[in-house]
Amino acid sequence: MLSRFYLSLLLLSGLVFIAFITLATYRELTPEWKKYQAEYREMLIKNAKDEAAREKARRIKIEQQQIYLAGLKRVDRCMNCHIGVDNPLMADAKVPFKQHSGDYLKNHPPDKFGCTICHNGQGRATNKKEAHGKGRDTHWDFPILPFKYIQNSCAQCHDYETLRHKGGEMVVKGERLFREKGCKGCHKVNGIGGDLGKALDGIGSQPIAYFPMRHVVGEQTTYNWLKQHYLDPRAIVPDSEMRVFLTEEESDLLTTYILTFRTTEVPREYRRIRYVPERRVDGESLYKMYCIACHSTGKVSVYDEILKRTIPAIMNPAFLKNADDGTLRKIIKEGRKGTQMTAWKSTAAGLTDGEINKLIRYITRERPDEAAEPFGFAEFKTDPKHGKELYDVRCALCHGEKGKGGKGALGINLTNPVVQKELDPEFLARTVRDGRSGTPMPPFGEEGLGLSDQDIADIVSYVRTLAQKK
Amino acid sequence: MSSETLDKEGVTRRDFLGLAAFGAAIFSALSVIAGTLRIFKPNVHYEESKKFKIGKPENFPEGTVRKIDERNLFIFSDSDGIYAITAVCQHLGCIVYTTEWGFQCPCHGSKYDKEGNVIGGPAPRGLPWFEITQNVDGTLVVNAGKEVPKGTKYIFA
Amino acid sequence: MGDMSGLSKFKENLLNLKNSFLASFLRSGRLTSDKSKASVMFNNFFLHIQGVKTHINTLRPTYTFGLGLITFFLFVIVVLSGVLLMIYYHPSVEEAYNKIKDIIYVVFGGRLLRNIHKWSGEGMIVFMILHMARVFYTGSYKKGREFNWVIGVVLMILVFGLNLSGYMLPWDQLAYWALLIVANIIQSPKEITDSLGITQYFDIGGFFKELFLGGTVAGQESLTRVYLLHVWLLPLFLFIFLAVHFWRIRKDGGLTKPDEFERVEGDLSYVSPPEKKGGLFPTYKTYGLMELAHGRTPAVDKDVENTVLSWPNLLLAELAVFMLTLAGVLVYAYYVDAPLKELANPLIPENPAKAPWYFLGLQELLSYSAFMGGVGLPGLALLGLALIPYLDREQEYVGIWFSNRQGRIVALQAFVVGTIVNIGILVFVVNLGWFRDWWPNVPQMLITLVNPGNIWVAFMIAWSAMVMKRTGSTRMGAIALFTMFLVSYVIFTAMGTYFRGPNWEFFWSKSQWPIH
Structure with a gap:
């Protein structure tokens, strides 16, 4: 006689086990994709032109489809559902049976390229949600690309000349925007560019967690982050200093282009990049590439709410009249510590001396012919004390009592190292005397504002001591 | 126990319980074993496509034999057209080489004539011929997954 | 027999094949008598780890709740499912994550298999702790069982180690950051050596971290080591200590029971008592050889009237608990998927980077x-x-x-x-x-x-x-x-x-x- 208790326990557990192993087997044998493949087969049988074709369709096996791509290190199982993708009979069928649009597959046969190399998504997955990789709960960093951004995938293998004429125009236009909106003024690419923003190398291959998704509207994807961030940087990253002004359409173009910055490189046998001679870069393109984001036209200097400081008008004739090439070169090469102006020398932001010269030539193209009247600072015997008295009355209003400028102040910060050490006092004295047209800085040497050359020299000598006074 | 009433004719209730319980246990064990064996069978193979490109027709001038080493395949070209014969011996999978009378396998001495028919040695069947098609861009594609009758030669523009 | 030809003997043997094979397999004839039921226990390699007779108290479900047994059966399930996972898994940082994905997506029953492995592994922790509590609260660490309790503590460490090393193998974000946290826990004696200012001479924390990671950062070397720990080293030790754990229970005379055991109503519904008094194993004896053994370990001659034959009583109970465990794991694994996050990324920590749940108490202390x-x-x-x-x-x-x-x-x-x-x-x-x-x-x-x-x-x-x-x-x-x-x-x-x-x-x- 066996214990009824343990027998019942055994029976009950056994029945539960059998029930669930049956359920599990059923679940295993009826995946989503089998339904699609069965439907596809039915369609082929129904639409077969002759008996032979019908017989052929009947013999189609319903089985796991897989494209193994050793070279690309990918495994794509998309054709489990998108089974008619290379079948011309399916040109008008509904998704997922539809044939691939256009004639892309002619040169990109799926058994060599697979699907995800262009479309992204999770090739290994075998159900719709996880294969498309949408939603953070799928834990997949590269969800299927919307068609409007898909051209970025072409740039993995094709050069811009090909793209321009053969369906990659969004990448080409985006690249142009990238060049002309001064993105590299703040972002390094391949080691060249400013330091204010993050380097952009490999940004298209970054996982979603790299991007602060908190304020993104809609799906939390890399491309949504990029686009919304171009439309309004501070809506996505509250303390961003990014100065970017793009239309909706331009944002899409730039997003497409930025997504081409990938860390993964496809094998050489896939690439079709012809040798393209390096673009001749003139001063204007350099200005657009590196400077325009902050200095815009360079004609007027205005207080910028984003950078919290006055951006100097570097192409203003009055400034150029005063600033000789040496001064400009010094400023560009060393940058201005304490401001957003990066040091552009080759060891920092990465511009060569030649490029800097080209830039200077471009900036100074409207420099007035006659040079500024020399001030002769060195000949004056200066009195900083008298300078301070004058400074407090005449200058402190705009530049602040300690010379630090500050929020809402019209004048620039005078305590920065460039003003304090690197610039010639002669340059400062001339600026005080002649003012800076296009900015609020008036010419103090003119009659009416009434500072004598001796006064100006005293003020300049006082200003040069500002950094020491803590 | 003593309170248990025995049905002289057949099984007691408890016997039925025992039968059912052990039956369920045995069935469970069998299903686990079956599932375990099934797991060993791979659903997918990590192998590249059996279809592959071999180049344009002009790369195969009349009267030549080329061996595609990485695919173990001979491509012949004669006045009747181009055809593909495998280099894998049908005995135990060694690689055959061409001779003046056909193919010879170095491992166990199988011999094939020029069409791939067995003429000696242990091979159970002849060397299969594969289908060749032409892409829109003119390149030839061999499908090593699809055999064609011996003697099928293709003429391409 | 002499008049039989060789061929008829052969025919006879052929017809008797089933019976003679069974007799040689069981060594005890048909299981009809107490003698044969007893001999099946001590003649079988696997069954002899248990006594011929079992005390009624052991079979009372409310005494043990089968907790230790469940933990052991979970271990059996974990080992078998683990071996099956090894068919498809590959411990390399490039492939590990993809292989787990393939197990989920294209291996027959792979998702379920992985869930079973994961949940029975973590189930071991739960039931091991409950088992420890049972043993503690029933005072079962006393009277010769002291050292077996110590072995239990060692087993606990091994089970934690197995779970933790398994957590790291998928090489996803969870795995990578758990690996890093554990490496830094291992390094934590540095906090003391730093405070004493002797780290540069005696960096014991850094030394062990390097042993664990095979370098200073987590990478392929670390994965290789963790894999080795998970599929070979720790299981080997677990097998050894588990065998000793069981063997000592047997040598200690089975599970503990009260000195003054009293049957209560219902006890007999868990067992079938010996059929007749007298017989080969009269109720006043436990079992033969043990009467000769000296020492204080086995429960010789004590409380004999409350013991029953292990075959079939104990084995039925064990089978029932095994089936219960199997069914429980299957149901849980059917509904709850084991987590798998994004591919490991050394540059972007999970925030918060949490250890697996059974170590989160430690992580709180760690904070x-x-x-x-x-x-x-x-x-x-x-x-x-x-x-x-x-x-x-x-x-x-x-x-x-x-x-x-x-x-x-x-x-x-x-x-x-x-x-x-x-x-x-x-x-x-x-x-x-x-x-x-x-x-x-x-x-x-x-x-x-x-x-x-x-x-x-x-x-x-x-x-x-x-x-x-x-x-x-x-x-x-x-x-x-x-x-x-x-x-x-x-x-x-x-x-x-x-x-x-x-x-x-x-x-x-x-x-x-x-x-x-």
């Missing part, structure tokens, strides 16, 4: 002091656990849940007081912070020595000392201490699991976490 949470307090806890049988040597009340009425009261008091004090400490820390929030320049050594974790442990020890003084019983002190230990393991684990969010800050629920 006070890396050394104390990672090495000091767990080391102390394991040492304390291992020493319990040697520090409480009272031999009464073995085999009785909570010993006696006083024991029940002590346990209840410890439970209530422990819960209140432990939660109180957490509330204090969450609301007011600790030394470094008040005095930013406080020396690390002070925090290592005085932090909420240490204070809690000190309180547990003080409380149990007080109980010992009041009751005059070391067993009561042990009950108080062990109860508080369990309480705090649960509370700290729940704290780390449910109430800690990004930057290890307190949140009432996960829904309040700021979106990254």
Whole structure:
């Protein structure tokens, strides 16, 4: 006689086990994709032109489809559902049976390229949600690309000349925007560019967690982050200093282009990049590439709410009249510590001396012919004390009592190292005397504002001591 | 126990319980074993496509034999057209080489004539011929997954 | 026989094949008599680990709840499913993640298989701790079983190690950051050597971290090591210690039972008693050879009338529990998927980077002091656990849940007081912070020595000392201490699991976490 208790326990557990192993087997044998493949087969049988074709369709096996791509290190199982993708009979069928649009597959046969190399998504997955990789709960960093951004995938293998004429125009236009909106003024690419923003190398291959998704509207994807961030940087990253002004359409173009910055490189046998001679870069393109984001036209200097400081008008004739090439070169090469102006020398932001010269030539193209009247600072015997008295009355209003400028102040910060050490006092004295047209800085040497050359020299000598006074 | 009433004719209730319980246990064990064996069978193979490109027709001038080493395949070209014969011996999978009378396998001495028919040695069947098609861009594609009758030669523009 | 030709003998043998094979297999003939039922037990390699006869108390479900057995069966399931996973898994940082994905997507039943492996592994932790609690509260670490309790503690470490190493193999974000956290726990003695200023001569933490990772950062070398630990080294040790664990139970005369065992109504519904008195194994004997054995271990001649034959009583019970375990794991694995996050990325930490749940109690302690949470307090806890049988040597009340009425009261008091004090400490820390929030320049050594974790442990020890003084019983002190230990393991684990969010800050629920 066996214990009824343990027998019942055994029976009950056994029945539960059998029930669930049956359920599990059923679940295993009826995946989503089998339904699609069965439907596809039915369609082929129904639409077969002759008996032979019908017989052929009947013999189609319903089985796991897989494209193994050793070279690309990918495994794509998309054709489990998108089974008619290379079948011309399916040109008008509904998704997922539809044939691939256009004639892309002619040169990109799926058994060599697979699907995800262009479309992204999770090739290994075998159900719709996880294969498309949408939603953070799928834990997949590269969800299927919307068609409007898909051209970025072409740039993995094709050069811009090909793209321009053969369906990659969004990448080409985006690249142009990238060049002309001064993105590299703040972002390094391949080691060249400013330091204010993050380097952009490999940004298209970054996982979603790299991007602060908190304020993104809609799906939390890399491309949504990029686009919304171009439309309004501070809506996505509250303390961003990014100065970017793009239309909706331009944002899409730039997003497409930025997504081409990938860390993964496809094998050489896939690439079709012809040798393209390096673009001749003139001063204007350099200005657009590196400077325009902050200095815009360079004609007027205005207080910028984003950078919290006055951006100097570097192409203003009055400034150029005063600033000789040496001064400009010094400023560009060393940058201005304490401001957003990066040091552009080759060891920092990465511009060569030649490029800097080209830039200077471009900036100074409207420099007035006659040079500024020399001030002769060195000949004056200066009195900083008298300078301070004058400074407090005449200058402190705009530049602040300690010379630090500050929020809402019209004048620039005078305590920065460039003003304090690197610039010639002669340059400062001339600026005080002649003012800076296009900015609020008036010419103090003119009659009416009434500072004598001796006064100006005293003020300049006082200003040069500002950094020491803590 | 003593309170248990025995049905002289057949099984007691408890016997039925025992039968059912052990039956369920045995069935469970069998299903686990079956599932375990099934797991060993791979659903997918990590192998590249059996279809592959071999180049344009002009790369195969009349009267030549080329061996595609990485695919173990001979491509012949004669006045009747181009055809593909495998280099894998049908005995135990060694690689055959061409001779003046056909193919010879170095491992166990199988011999094939020029069409791939067995003429000696242990091979159970002849060397299969594969289908060749032409892409829109003119390149030839061999499908090593699809055999064609011996003697099928293709003429391409 | 002489008149039979060779061929007819052959025919005879052929017809008898089934019976002769069975007889040679079972060695005991058909299982009709007590003799044959007994001999099947001691003639079988696998069954002989159990006694020929089993005490009724052992088969009473409410005595053991089958907890140890369930843990063992989970281990069996985990090993078998693990071997099946090894068919498709490949321990390389490039492939591991993809292989797990393929197991989920294209291996037949792979998703279920992985879930079964994962959940039976973690189930081992749960049932192992419950089993430990059962053994403790029934006083089953006494009377010759002291060393087996120590082996149990070793098994516990191995089970934790197996779970943890398995957690790292998928090489996803969870795995990578758990690996890194564990590596840094291993490194945490550095906190002490740093405070003493001797790290440059004696960097024991860094040394062990390097042994574990095979370098200074987590990468392929670390994965290889963790894989080796998971599929070979730790299982090997677990097999060895498990065998000793079982063998000693057998040598100690089976499971514990009260000295004065009384049958209660219903006991007999779990067993079928020996069919007749007299026989080969009369009720006044346990089993032959043991009568010759000396020493105090086996329960020879004691309480014989309350024993029944193991075949079929014990084996049926074991089979039923095994089936129950299997069914339970299957149902759980059918509904709950094992987690798999994004591919490991060394540049982007999960925030919060959490260890697996069974270590989140430690991670909470770790947030006070890396050394104390990672090495000091767990080391102390394991040492304390291992020493319990040697520090409480009272031999009464073995085999009785909570010993006696006083024991029940002590346990209840410890439970209530422990819960209140432990939660109180957490509330204090969450609301007011600790030394470094008040005095930013406080020396690390002070925090290592005085932090909420240490204070809690000190309180547990003080409380149990007080109980010992009041009751005059070391067993009561042990009950108080062990109860508080369990309480705090649960509370700290729940704290780390449910109430800690990004930057290890307190949140009432996960829904309040700021979106990254």
